[in-house]
Amino acid sequence: MPKPYSYDLRQKVIQAIEMDGLKKNEVSQLFGISRNTINLWFKRRKETGDIGAKARASSNQKTKISDWEKFREFVKEHGEKTQAEMAELWGNISQRSISRALTQIGFTRKKKLMVIKNEMKKNAMSFAQH
Numbered sequence: 843m844p845k846p847y848s849y850d851l852r853q854k855v856i857q858a859i860e861m862d863g864l865k866k867n868e869v870s871q872l873f874g875i876s877r878n879t880i881n882l883w884f885k886r887r888k889e890t891g892d893i894g895a896k897a898r899a900s901s902n903q904k905t906k907i908s909d910w911e912k913f914r915e916f917v918k919e920h921g922e923k924t925q926a927e928m929a930e931l932w933g934n935i936s937q938r939s940i941s942r943a944l945t946q947i948g949f950t951r952k953k954k955l956m957v958i959k960n961e962m963k964k965n966a967m968s969f970a971q972h
């Protein structure tokens with residue numbers, strides 16, 4: 843979700859319309875914002891008395907994994923399995939939750955390509971010498 847416009851910008855836009863007498867279309871082009879946004883700010887001010895951005899609802903999503911040491915051990919033991927298999931083994935958790943938890947502990951399955959490339963170069967060089 844994009845960041846809301848700053849309170850300072852909102853004030854300048856409203857001031858340009860009310861005090862400077864500019865039209866909403868002109869202010870829209872001047873500040874590079876949509877006319878609908880300006881209308882929404884006026885509507886919000888009429889309803890609440892302020893033009894500030896709405897407070898975002900915080901994500902109080904509790905993770906289903908509470909014992910991170912136990913989860914790290916679990917990953918060491920079952921790290922070669924798919925996330926869906928790990929979710930089934932862990933129990934009462936989705937594959938997506940496993941994915942987020944793996945990211946949180948910094949677990950990755952990326953291969954070290956440099957090692958493979960170096961080995962391939964050595965083999966190619968030895969074939970070229972024969």
